[in-house]
Amino acid sequence: MTKAHVNKLDNQHLSALLDGEQSLTDEVIAQQDAATLGRYALIGDVMRAESEDAFVFDISDSVAKALESEPVYADFTQKESQTAAIAATGTDNVVAFNWRKPVAQLAIAASVAMFAIVGIQTLPQGENSPNNEIPMLQTTPVTGMASPVSYSSEPALQNAEQGLRELQQQRIGALVLEHQRQARVAYSLEKAHTEAQAEEEKN
Amino acid sequence: MKVITFILSLVLMAPAFANDENPAKQLLLKMADAVHNRNFDASFVVVKGKSMEPYRWLHAKQGNTELEHLSLLNGAGLEMVRIDSQVTYFEPQSEPYSIDTDSIAGPIPEVLFKDIERLSQHYDFVLGGKGRIAGRAAQLVRIESKDEYKFNYWLWLDAESSLLLKSAYVNQAGEMLEQLQLTHISVTEEPAALLLEMLNREFPTPLPAAATSQSEANTSSNNWQIGWLPSGFSLLKSDRHKLDLNNELTDYYLYSDGFVEVSIFVQRPLPGRRPSGALSSGATTVYVHNSGSFDVSVVGNIPATTAKAIAESVARPL
Structure with missing residues (x-):
């Protein structure tokens, strides 16, 4: 394995860690330098559209800052006065609705979100499920369950396999999202459908 | 007795x-x-x-x-x-x-x-x-x-x-x-x-009623033969469009029995040998069927066996 290859794998680790897909171990943290961690945190924030004004450029910095100002969180009176101030401005008391939020996120954010769903879907179903004869796809390879090809020492072959898997994952994500969207018009379509049928029967 | x-x-x-x-x-x-x-x-x-x-x-x-x-x-x-x-x-x-x-x-x-x-x-x-x-x-x-x-x-x-x-x-x-x-x-x-x-907010004006356009769409684009569906399901819409996320073209069918919706996608096959199979999250099942020259995917809140049967019943137009 080349050096570059090793690094890439490490970063996958780190990315998974930030996305909450992997548990936090001292070992993993220790392996990474702070800059990479900060960058990944930022990417994650942007993808999830969580950083509207405050971009977190370096997570270690903000953690340190947060720790410094920790008492604020326990100071309930201050918090109350803040919310009261917001409420007083009138229009801002609808913060629960975020329709004023800019909707300029990257399309990739959605595919990432779907990716997560796919990951959950691939978890093996109960052993006694009646659908046992149905093959369950494993889109995110779990250690020890990946196909033998993945163990190939040939990087090219491995990459191709990986690319294909990603392609299929993307497609499944896209299909699920499309189904959700189409289902929204289903009810009104169906109503129009039955009404039209009733009309016909009348005539 | x-x-x-x-x-x-x-x-x-x-x-x-x-x-x-x-x-x-x-x-x-x-x-x-x-x-x-x-x-x-x-x-x-x-x-x-x-x-x-x-x-x-x-x-x-x-x-x-x-x-x-x-x-x-x-x-x-x-x-x-x-x-x-x-x-x-x-x-x-x-x-x-x-x-x-x-x-x-x-x-x-x-x-x-x-x-x-x-x-x-x-x-x-x-x-x-x-x-x-x-x-x-x-x-x-x-x-x-x-x-x-x-x-x-x-x-x-x-x-x-x-x-x-x-x-x-x-x-x-x-x-x-x-x-x-x-x-x-x-x-x-x-x-x-x-x-x-x-009540004081402005919302986007609704899209033109999809109901009116459906009858023409049915005949114009796709004519895949969907051989089997559980009884009670009727076609609500069918068209050919691009998927939002990956820009892939798909022939699309939406069925409903009034309670659950089922989407059927017919697409160009992805490269490589991929097995057919199901994914599920809660009640939602995605069944991907690799039928050789085309891929059929079925999505909906239905059992995997039903999704499989639907996907496998899709055939080329005559």
Whole structure:
């Protein structure tokens, strides 16, 4: 394995860690330098559209800052006065609705979100499920369950396999999202459908 | 033996006068009425296998106008707003848009708040036991599929107010696949200020009614032969379009039996040898069928066996 290859794998680790897909171990943290961690945190924030004004450029910095100002969180009176101030401005008391939020996120954010769903879907179903004869796809390879090809020492072959898997994952994500969207018009379509049928029967 | 014959005859006679006297149906109608006419603020969670989605659900009736807001609280979020017969969806990955429809397509099947009568051809409504849900006395109502190709849906309704407390997709083995549970509900006299604020907001104008365009679309584009679907499903729409996320072209079919929707996608096959198989999350199944020269994918809240049978029944046009 080349050096570059090793690094890439490490970063996958780190990315998974930030996305909450992997548990936090001292070992993993220790392996990474702070800059990479900060960058990944930022990417994650942007993808999830969580950083509207405050971009977190370096997570270690903000953690340190947060720790410094920790008492604020326990100071309930201050918090109350803040919310009261917001409420007083009138229009801002609808913060629960975020329709004023800019909707300029990257399309990739959605595919990432779907990716997560796919990951959950691939978890093996109960052993006694009646659908046992149905093959369950494993889109995110779990250690020890990946196909033998993945163990190939040939990087090219491995990459191709990986690319294909990603392609299929993307497609499944896209299909699920499309189904959700189409289902929204289903009810009104169906109503129009039955009404039209009733009309016909009348005539 | 006599007892069995007696019970059998009861069962056989039941459908004859089920229409007016089915208490389960009456309860569901009462729930629909309560959901449409009360001012409430509720929170619920949807548990799908190992994942969980929390929602907040507000509803108000201001004069003759219904206001409703449903919001997914985790992750990038999803906001659904209804003012009478216009629903607007705010999604993180696209511009907000509105649809001319009088119910929100959320995690609760819309038909339950509407005319459940039309489900009775393919589903039975059965009264279940009583229990305690979310700290309230609850009555179980079971919507049971008449064949084994669909899931059953169980609802627990508040014995007092008839509002929904819990619901679940249940498979034929009686296992709950996807559960929805209210964690809190408060019914108020006055509509919530948040909802009244909606009246002062501008929303996108609804897309032109999809209903009008569907008949032409049916004939123009695709003519794949879909050999089998469980009885009761009818075609709502079919077209050819590009998927939002990966820009792939697909022939698309949307079917519904009034309760659940099924999407069928026919696409150019992906390269490489890929096995056919199913994925599931809660009640939602995705079945990907590699049929050689084309790929068929079926998505919907149906059992994997049904999705498989549908996908495999799709054939090339003659």
